[in-house]
Amino acid sequence: MTRPFSLIATAFAFLLAVPAGAQMGLGGVQVGVPPVQELPQNLPQNLPGSVLDPLLDRTDRLTDSLAREVQELAEDRVRRIDRLVRRNSDIIERDVRGEPARRGELLLMDASPAAILLAETRGYRVLGREEVEGLDMEVIRIAVPQGVDLGDAEADLSALLPEATVSADNLYFRSGGSALPASAPATPVRRQGTNTPVGMIDGAPGRSVPITALRGFARGAGEPSDHGSAVASLLRSAGASRIYAADVYGTDGAGGNALAIARALGWLAQQEARVITISLVGPDNPILSRAIAAAQASGAVVVAAVGNDGPAAPPAYPASYRGVVAVTAVDRRERALIEAGRALHLDYAAPGADIFGLDRRGRSQRLRGTSYATPLVAARIAAALAGGRDWRRSLDAEAHDLGPRGADDTYGRGLVCRGCGARR
Template identity: 30%
Template sequence: MAAKAVVLHAAILAATFVGAPAVAQTNDPNLSQKQIDCLNRTTAAGADCDEDGVRNGGGKSGAGNASGGAVFLPALIVDLFPNPPARPTPAPAQPSGTAPPKGPTSTPAPAPPPSGPITPPTGLNLAAPPRAVSGEFVPDEVLVTVAGDAGAVQQIATTLGLQVRSQRQSRLLGTTLVRYGIPDGRPVGVVLAQLAADGRTQRREPNHIYSLQQAAGIVNYAFERIALDSKQASGENVRIAVIDTGIDDTNPALKGVIAGQFDAMPNVPIKKRDHGTSVDGLIAGVGALEGIAPGAKIYHARAFEGGKSSMDVILSALDWAAEQDVRIINMSFVGPKNDLLGTACRNARALGMVLVAAAGNNGPKAPYGYPAAFDGVIAVTATDAKDGLMPQANRGAYVFLSA
């Protein structure tokens, strides 16, 4: 019962803060009509929907359909008990003979820009047409996983006229993650196509922007809706990571609750702590604001300020969470589809972690929101103060629960 209560709590948390429009998104332009139909399970697709068709579209089937290779909610819950699964050794994320970085050292300070002007390259080979980039993203950066050492990272930058703004070994990606700057104003889609011509680059993505699902104008009613039997609800010995805003760890409701903290954006001053504090309190708060899984230990990663974060920062927070050997990761944010995020989520699931994310507050006709729409992530949409489905709540076959 303790483990079930914790995962139910996490589902509630993902949909607790509601109402604010998330980032503008567009549907994946690479989807065929058949794939769109398969994702939405329309009658037009019918029995022709196969596993590949659904997965190539980036979605996942609903809990009521047994096809499509989806990971269903019962399978995710059963991971939590009776005993933690054996943890496979992740792919090496660092050169042989070195230990993986721990805690705040896993995100080094951005490398200083190279001295002198950068000459824009000419005559670069395009391995593919310039990519159409959807959603909100940092306009002068790209994220790339690179096979090779620091020398290879710099050679790629020199060849393509880019700046190495940061690089680190990613635990969940199993390789070097580089944040390249684009100093000459080339479109992100063009640079991604140019990078594809270099065989040392493995994955190439925009540095997408993600938004917390929060609204300052709506009173938090979540604590009032908790109606658990306190004798049966328990989170004892369950380690939960929360990726959110900063927190007020002096709040009496969090006394003895926070087992570890990590700041994934240390160079950005903390201005707001209310969202993260509320989420942690809803999980394992004590005293007057008792949480839904009392006794759980929270590993809190600060990755949002002003309701926004970037893919690079979120991946840093996820890597840290994986290093803490947590059982559940709560992600109350939504943004565009990004292959790096999808890979990190897939590898976290392979390590036995249960992932819970907000489906989004963009309305019933909105495109799928990520990371919630990735296979293996419990997607949760929102209910209102009267337990009805909230009008702004995202809907779709990828949603597991509303809470």
């Protein structure tokens, strides 16, 4: 079958735009997708078969390779969750959707006293009632009856109490991707500082990264982490100087759960954080959804990563919630990372490969992943707020358009913080 010229032209342009060493993901390095404006124009209309046939074969191999890589990213996510549940079966199990959550515990909102009594007659037990400080929301922790799977209990209690909001305490994972020691000491290029309070929900930063305050929301909280240190150091290098860090992981094998993140959001609201950056991903959860909405109602701009499980993975939360600034990442050639996940909307891209931050010991590390693009966007929003500007208008003016003209599903409204996270 003869292929239409438009397909041939597109394939030829794509191959010219992508360096040969990057096309097949050599050495485990994920390939990027070239911006449309890099593609050559006015391709010849009469290329001979001796040129076209090898070109089209190479294009087919490239397409197949990219498709396999995207599929492998999604499968890796499933395998990681399977391993996590198996290795921590004493504290983690799956909810009714198969998502990982804290074992043996459900969360309730909007339940009347009569509903709670009814649940207790079916073997459920109240573990505690909690007013999430700063968010004006109450969460009731419920123990699942002995010997009942979490998913079965969630379905049963939801049917028993249709007027209540029933949820597992789902787990959320760092969207950091890879981090490697830098070959030489690196000093990130610093932007002009701002005193706008910025909150981060992650692991605890190491002592080498100055922050304003740290509070823990997990067992063993305060234990320094490489991921939290990198996020905090990128915030500082991009200009944020008042950083409030909420540690939702600590040393807890079931850390990073929805209730811990809700508590962290409440504390940050009390600190009057104007911007909150969250480089974590997981499933939709009604507790987290309400906490995000409450933090936004307090005046905070919530910024979140789309994750690194690839475009075939489910939409990432909290990035997919309404009003959350969803962030993806590009490499140093301003190509979208192939491992970048997706959300139900996309706002901005920022550098997320070959950038540098600090680990928990204060050593420079080379970073890759949407986790590391997110604090850069948060810092730019904080800078706009510090100047009394409309942050959306300010970032839109700064954003460098990539891909199709205007907002798109790969780069959002464009690339911000160009050059952030780089070495001097």
